[in-house]
Amino acid sequence: MNIIKALFQSTIGKKYVMAVTGLLLFGYVILHLLGNLQIYMGPNAINGYGALLHSRPALLWLARVILLAIFLTHVGTAIALTLENWAARPIAYTIGPSPYTTYASRTMFISGVILFCYIVYHVLHLTVGVVQPGIMDFKDQLGRPSIYRMLVAAFSNPWIALSYMVAMGFLYFHLSHGISSFFQSLGLKNRAYSGLILGFALGAALVIFLGFLSIPLTVLTGLVK
Amino acid sequence: MNLKLRIWRQKNADTPGHFVEHDAPNVTPDMSFLELLDTVNEELTLQGKEPIAFDSDCREGICGMCSLVINGIPHGHIKGTTVCQLHLRHFQDGQTITVEPWRARPFPVIKDLIVDRGAFDRIIQAGGYISVSTGQAIEGNALPIPKDTAELAMDAAACIGCGACVAVCKNASAALFVAAKVSHLALLPQGQRERERRVWHMVKAMDAAGFGSCSNTSACEAVCPKSISVEFIGRMNREYMKSLIKAQFKNT
Numbered sequence: 259m260n261i262i263k264a265l266f267q268s269t270i271g272k273k274y275v276m277a278v279t280g281l282l283l284f285g286y287v288i289l290h291l292l293g294n295l296q297i298y299m300g301p302n303a304i305n306g307y308g309a310l311l312h313s314r315p316a317l318l319w320l321a322r323v324i325l326l327a328i329f330l331t332h333v334g335t336a337i338a339l340t341l342e343n344w345a346a347r348p349i350a351y352t353i354g355p356s357p358y359t360t361y362a363s364r365t366m367f368i369s370g371v372i373l374f375c376y377i378v379y380h381v382l383h384l385t386v387g388v389v390q391p392g393i394m395d396f397k398d399q400l401g402r403p404s405i406y407r408m409l410v411a412a413f414s415n416p417w418i419a420l421s422y423m424v425a426m427g428f429l430y431f432h433l434s435h436g437i438s439s440f441f442q443s444l445g446l447k448n449r450a451y452s453g454l455i456l457g458f459a460l461g462a463a464l465v466i467f468l469g470f471l472s473i474p475l476t477v478l479t480g481l482v483k
Numbered sequence: 484m485n486l487k488l489r490i491w492r493q494k495n496a497d498t499p500g501h502f503v504e505h506d507a508p509n510v511t512p513d514m515s516f517l518e519l520l521d522t523v524n525e526e527l528t529l530q531g532k533e534p535i536a537f538d539s540d541c542r543e544g545i546c547g548m549c550s551l552v553i554n555g556i557p558h559g560h561i562k563g564t565t566v567c568q569l570h571l572r573h574f575q576d577g578q579t580i581t582v583e584p585w586r587a588r589p590f591p592v593i594k595d596l597i598v599d600r601g602a603f604d605r606i607i608q609a610g611g612y613i614s615v616s617t618g619q620a621i622e623g624n625a626l627p628i629p630k631d632t633a634e635l636a637m638d639a640a641a642c643i644g645c646g647a648c649v650a651v652c653k654n655a656s657a658a659l660f661v662a663a664k665v666s667h668l669a670l671l672p673q674g675q676r677e678r679e680r681r682v683w684h685m686v687k688a689m690d691a692a693g694f695g696s697c698s699n700t701s702a703c704e705a706v707c708p709k710s711i712s713v714e715f716i717g718r719m720n721r722e723y724m725k726s727l728i729k730a731q732f733k734n735t
């Protein structure tokens with residue numbers, strides 16, 4: 259317990275927490291993307307994947323609880339750090355924000371809050387099923403819930419498709435800084451590797467962005483129907 | 484050349500400050516920014532007004548006393564310089580220049596553009612030193628240090644403690660300052676004895692003073708008059724982790 263207390267008591271410790279939970283969320287996002295991309299393998303693949311996830315409810319709930327704990331730790335620590343950061347500069351400068359910085363790095367809290375709202379909405383929409391009632395009730399020939407038809411029905415609505423695409427823009431923002439920041443926060447970055455890490459961060463964020471973006475986009479343009 | 488100055492005037496820490504416009508006619512491009520303020524102050528004194536209070540000492544870029552935020556950038560827009568080394572040739576004739584003090588809760592304004600940087604001293608007191616037995620200095624060659632290591636330690640030791648890193652940071656974080664001191668001493672053999680205790684106590688003092696955390700925006704490196712790399716912040720994070728883990732296995 260001593261180490262947990264020590265972690266949350268110092269700014270650097272809290273940044274370790276941000277970095278580790280951020281990395282775990284990043285890992286989850288990649289798995290989630292790989293799962294979702296099965297939509298391009300046809301209804302059978304993605305519906306089967308959905309059925310697989312639901313085949314062991316205990317495991318599914320365990321995963322959900324762990325994920326939620328990681329997520330809430332990330333958000334809670336982010337709020338604590340951000341409040342401290344605001345308190346450290348009671349009087350703002352009259353001219354502009356810190357120069358020589360990227361927009362993404364300065365707005366991690368804003369992109370984070372937007373992601374938080376998006377995630378709540380996304381869970382209500384496609385896990386709980388209250389945003390568009392009925393889209394969770396589709397079944398395929400094997401009687402499995404049809405994830406495929408659910409996604410097509412969801413993203414055929416241009417506003418919903420748009421909201422998802424905008425949210426993925428913010429995810430790109432958050433990750434474009436977050437991934438390289440993770441290495442630095444844990445002390446895993448040095449001069450020799452900093453270029454490589456930056457490239458990896460931007461590349462990974464872009465791949466995730468384009469991957470997720472493609473799903474509403476292909477549904478909206480009728481490529482997936 | 485003629486310049487217009489918007490300068491932060493504040494009587495003391497308890498009185499709210501505000502901007503006052505001052506004209507600086509007939510200044511020359513080869514003057515330094517501090518000489519510009521000297522000129523304005525001479526005029527103010529002749530008029531019987533209160534001169535502008537600002538910090539300076541060496542005026543050759545090595546002491547770290549001068550500390551002005553010029554048009555939103557600590558030490559001005561020229562990279563790798565202190566404000567005493569910033570010359571008016573980098574400004575345009577007729578330009579309006581806004582001058583503010585370092586703004587951070589741990590750096591309260593003493594007067595006008597002077598802030599109290601005692602928080603940095605408290606961080607140094609917490610561990611930014613080495614313990615040496617008194618007596619003769621040892622023979623230099625008796626303590627071999629690889630050249631690369633010496634160079635790296637020197638890069639960190641170049642920190643003059645001016646506080647521009649805190650001033651520019653959106654979180655008013657002192658990470659670069661503390662990282663420079665921690666790295667400089669952790670890299671050299673003389674710093675080994677207190678290595679783990681040092682990073683632990685310096686970070687504790689940094690947090691206690693009320694500095695924000697590091698969001699890795701790297702603004703500090705860009706304004707540092709000695710261009711100290713944020714690489715050292717990574718090194719401090721590594722040192723801190725080692726200290727944290729080792730502390731778990733000690734029964735003290």
Ligand code: HEM
Binds near residue numbers: 277278333339443444
């Ligand atoms: C899909 C969800 C998310 C992922 C994958 C993610 C990932 C990351 C990563 C990798 C970092 C870098 C850690 C570091 O600075 O060392 C980070 C930082 C951060 N995250 Fe998230 N995050 C997510 C959601 C959120 C949410 C919902 C918030 C809500 C407030 C948030 C707020 C922040 C903040 C403020 C930082 C920066 C901390 C700092 O500047 O010191 N994140 N995130």
Ligand code: FES
Binds near residue numbers: 539542543546548568
């Ligand atoms: S006055 Fe000494 S560094 Fe500027």
